[in-house]
Every structure is written in structure tokens, then in C-alpha cells.
Amino acid sequence: MSWLHIRNATVFAPQELGKQDVLCWGGRIVSVGNDLRPPQFANPDVTDAKGRILLPGLIDAHIHIMGASGSGGPAERSSDLPLSRITSAGITTVVSPLGTDSITRTLPGLLMRAKAATDEGIDAYVYTGGWTNPVPTFTGDPQSDVVFLNRVLGIKVAIAEASAPPFSVQELARLAHASIVGGRLAGKNSVLHVHIGDRSEGLQPLREAATLTGLPLDRFVATHINRNTALHRQALDFAKAGGSIDFTSQVHADHGYGNAIPPSLAILQALDDGVAPDRITLSSDSGGTYPRLDGSGLYMADPSSVFQTLSEIVTQGRSWREAIACSTLNPARLLGLAHKGRITEEADADLLLLDENGGIDKLWSRGRLMVSEGKPIVHSHFES
Numbered sequence: 001m002s003w004l005h006i007r008n009a010t011v012f013a014p015q016e017l018g019k020q021d022v023l024c025w026g027g028r029i030v031s032v033g034n035d036l037r038p039p040q041f042a043n044p045d046v047t048d049a050k051g052r053i054l055l056p057g058l059i060d061a062h063i064h065i066m067g068a069s070g071s072g073g074p075a076e077r078s079s080d081l082p083l084s085r086i087t088s089a090g091i092t093t094v095v096s097p098l099g100t101d102s103i104t105r106t107l108p109g110l111l112m113r114a115k116a117a118t119d120e121g122i123d124a125y126v127y128t129g130g131w132t133n134p135v136p137t138f139t140g141d142p143q144s145d146v147v148f149l150n151r152v153l154g155i156k157v158a159i160a161e162a163s164a165p166p167f168s169v170q171e172l173a174r175l176a177h178a179s180i181v182g183g184r185l186a187g188k189n190s191v192l193h194v195h196i197g198d199r200s201e202g203l204q205p206l207r208e209a210a211t212l213t214g215l216p217l218d219r220f221v222a223t224h225i226n227r228n229t230a231l232h233r234q235a236l237d238f239a240k241a242g243g244s245i246d247f248t249s250q251v252h253a254d255h256g257y258g259n260a261i262p263p264s265l266a267i268l269q270a271l272d273d274g275v276a277p278d279r280i281t282l283s284s285d286s287g288g289t290y291p292r293l294d295g296s297g298l299y300m301a302d303p304s305s306v307f308q309t310l311s312e313i314v315t316q317g318r319s320w321r322e323a324i325a326c327s328t329l330n331p332a333r334l335l336g337l338a339h340k341g342r343i344t345e346e347a348d349a350d351l352l353l354l355d356e357n358g359g360i361d362k363l364w365s366r367g368r369l370m371v372s373e374g375k376p377i378v379h380s381h382f383e384s
Contacts, residue, residue: 003044004349004367005036009054012320013343014329022054024349027366031345045369047362049353053320056328056343057092057350057365058310060303061335062193062223062246064287065124066113067300068099071163072289077101078300080113081287082383083120084376089284089303092350092365093340095125095331097156097193099288100163102130107138114151121378122365123340123348127156127193133165135175142175146182146190153335154191154221155179159205161197172209180219189336191244193221198259202234210243217242221334223283224248226266228259236270239279244334245270247326249305250285256293263305264312267326271318281334282306282326311358 004024011017011032021036022029023044038044065086067078086094096114098105107128114124128145129135135157138145145152155175158164167175176192183190196203203222210220223246225235235245247270249263261269263282270280286303306327313323332341339348349367354360355374363371370378 003038003042004364005038005044005046006054006351006353007046007048007050009049009052009353011054011343012324014056014321014325016319016321017343022343022351024367027349027368029343029345029347029349032343047353052356052361053354053358054343055320055324055352055354056341057352057363058090058306058324058327059093059331059337059341060086060091060284060286060306060327061095061281061331062248062283062285063094063096063303064099064285065094065096065117066105066110066287068105068287069101069289071100076289076298078287078289081300081303083117083122083378083380084383086117086122086303087363087365087370087378088360088374088376090307090352090360090363091122091303092363093123093337095127095153095335097127098130098136100131102132102136107136111138111149111151120380121368121370125151125153125335127154128152129155129157129175131158131164133167133171141178143178143182146179147186152190153188154183154193156193156195158195158197160199160201160203161195162199164195164197167205169205169208169212172205173212176209176213176215176220180215189334191219191221191334193223196222196224196227196231198228198231200230202231203238204234207238218244218279218334220244221246224251224285226261226263227251227257229261232261232266232269236273236275239270239275242279244279244281245275246281246283248285249282249309250301252305254293255290255301263309264316267309267313268316268318271322277322277325278330278333280326281331282309307360314358
């Protein structure tokens with residue numbers, strides 16, 4: 001295991017630290033400071049980042065690493081999302097749910113894909129649950145899934161969605177209890193992660209379920225909430241009351257969501273409306289199948305939309321500190337990943353170095369160089 005020494009970077013940890021060195025060993029950050037010197041015997045890999053920005057590796061807490069979709073028939077099932085497409089997007093940590101197809105896509109298959117991605121060089125976790133009622137599980141009981149399986153960080157369910165089965169408020173409350181109390185028993189920050197569709201009730205059933213349980217509202221996560229203006233308004237009120245809201249970078253008019261608010265604009269509106277910044281996260285929903293707008297066929301949604309969204313926020317005059325928190329520190333805190341989402345001593349050496357133009361140059365995951373000069377240098381075994 002070699003030492004890594006990044007020199008003279010402008011560090012956003014995500015708080016702005018100014019020009020700093022970052023010294024890493026064993027996949028962890030050893031020290032952050034000025035003019036650091038590694039041990040004489042270290043012979044480190046050195047990167048001079050003078051004049052460039054260093055960020056924590058991004059966390060994508062809703063991404064389909066096993067592929068998704070299939071709602072248009074078997075030929076529309078996407079394949080595994082290759083490692084290189086994740087890392088070249090600046091992402092070092094993922095959390096993956098089942099999608100619309102929770103029948104032929106299975107939780108054991110999802111967990112094995114997460115283990116494979118971790119062996120390949122990133123860190124991958126999953127949600128139990130899915131788009132059936134009762135929800136699919138590993139053990140026969142969703143709370144047991146949360147308690148006994150370390151990679152399970154919550155329960156995923158879909159509401160206000162025409163293609164998903166209905167859930168009563170009482171059923172949602174039971175799932176919330178299973179996830180949140182199960183997380184307490186396991187010593188982790190488990191969440192109820194809820195896909196919100198376009199139906200008019202929006203996230204109202206989720207608010208009612210939270211009230212019914214009396215459990216902490218921040219453990220209830222509403223995702224895809226920039227898909228229409230009415231839902232966005234509901235979500236801002238939910239976040240102001242203490243709930244957690246997850247914007248989706250793939251939910252954009254350019255990707256076929258005709259009523260969507262562009263994710264960068266939706267986040268800026270939330271901040272301007274007084275939503276606490278730590279209640280906001282951003283994920284991609286990538287890996288699924290989408291039709292090309294020109295009618296030329298299908299494509300697999302790419303996680304690069306996360307970094308693109310963050311860059312747009314900065315272009316609108318916000319600092320990198322404000323922008324990246326929603327894809328680094330905030331999801332790390334929400335999901336109890338204390339060693340992720342920050343550039344600080346003892347955190348994982350997940351580091352994203354930008355080039356002179358603000359694009360992705362290098363990415364290290366647990367200290368291993370995965371991307372260089374914007375190109376992936378580590379691939380899955382079966383990537384062509």
C-alpha cells in the first residue's frame with residue numbers, strides 16, 4: 001500500500017480550507033495541512049495540484065448499479081452499470097435500490113453487484129425493499145434485513161406512482177419503523193427512502209406516516225422531488241419541517257421529464273426559500289433505460305449528471321462548499337457513513353481533483369487512482 005501526497009490543492013472539505021496538502025496511506029487520509037512531509041521511507045505518489053480544486057469523492061445515494069427498467073419489455077432491461085462510468089463521474093460511493101422491476105431483478109443479485117463494485121474499487125451499499133407490496137426482502141422481514149446485513153442502509157418504497165402498487169399510511173409507517181428502529185438496533189443510520197411519482201397526492205402519505213410514527217422526520221427521505229412544480233413545493237415544506245429531500249440529476253426536461261425543474265435550479269430555489277442546506281441531497285437515478293429524444297433508440301442514464309449539476313450551481317455564483325455538500329457531507333451524515341464525504345484526518349481517501357477548467361481530472365477511491373486526465377484507468381472485468 002503506497003503513500004499518496006497531493007500538494008498545494010485548493011481544498012473544499014467541503015468547507016473551504018484554502019491551499020493545503022493532503023497526505024494519505026492505507027486508503028485513509030493521514031493529515032491535511034500546509035507543507036506536509038511524508039516519512040522519509042514513504043516514497044509517495046505525488047500530485048502537484050497548484051491552482052486546482054480538490055473535493056471529496058462524490059456519493060450517489062440513488063443509482064442503479066445492477067441496471068434497471070424493463071417496464072417497456074425485456075429488450076429494455078439495461079445491463080450492469082460499468083465501474084468506469086461511475087468513477088469517471090467523480091463518484092466513489094453508491095447506494096443502490098431495486099427499480100420498477102422488483103420481480104426479475106432481485107435483492108440477492110443487487111447485493112452481489114454491490115459487493116462486486118466494492119471489490120472493483122469503490123464502496124457500494126443497497127436499500128432493501130422495492131416496487132411490490134409487500135416489499136421484497138432478503139430475510140422475509142425488512143427490519144431483519146436492516147439489522148443483520150451491513151450493506152443495507154434503509155428500505156426503499158415507491159408512492160404516488162401509477163406503476164407502483166399502493167401503500168396505506170399504516171403500511172408506510174410500519175416500513176418506517178422497520179427501517180429506523182432496525183437501524184438503531186444495528187447501530188447505523190437507516191432511512192426510509194421513498195420514490196415519489198407524479199400522482200397528485202405527492203409526498204402527503206409520507207408526511208402522514210411520519211406523523212403516525214413520531215419517529216425523527218430526517219429519517220424519511222423523499223426522492224425525485226424536482227419532477228414537477230407542485231411536488232417541489234411540497235418537498236420544500238417537508239424539508240422545512242425537518243424531512244430529508246433528494247433531488248435527482250437525471251430528472252430533467254432533456255431526459256424526457258417534461259414537467260421537471262432542472263436539478264440545479266431546484267436546489268438553488270430550495271436554498272433561497274430557506275431550506276436548511278443539510279436537509280438537501282443530490283443523486284442521479286442513473287443506470288436505468290431512457291428513450292432518446294430524437295427517437296433513435298434507448299440509452300442508459302449516466303451518473304455524470306451529478307457533477308454537471310454541481311458545476312451548474314457553482315456557475316450560478318454559489319461556492320463549491322455549498323454545491324458539493326449535497327453529494328458529499330450531507331448523504332454521508334444522513335446514512336451514517338462517518339468515514340465518507342469529507343477531506344479530514346481518518347476519513348477514507350476518496351478524493352476528486354479538478355482540472356484548470358473545473359472538469360474532472362483525477363479520482364482516488366480509498367487512495368487508489370481510478371481516473372486520470374479525465375479517463376478511467378480501472379475497469380470492471382467484463383467491460384469492453
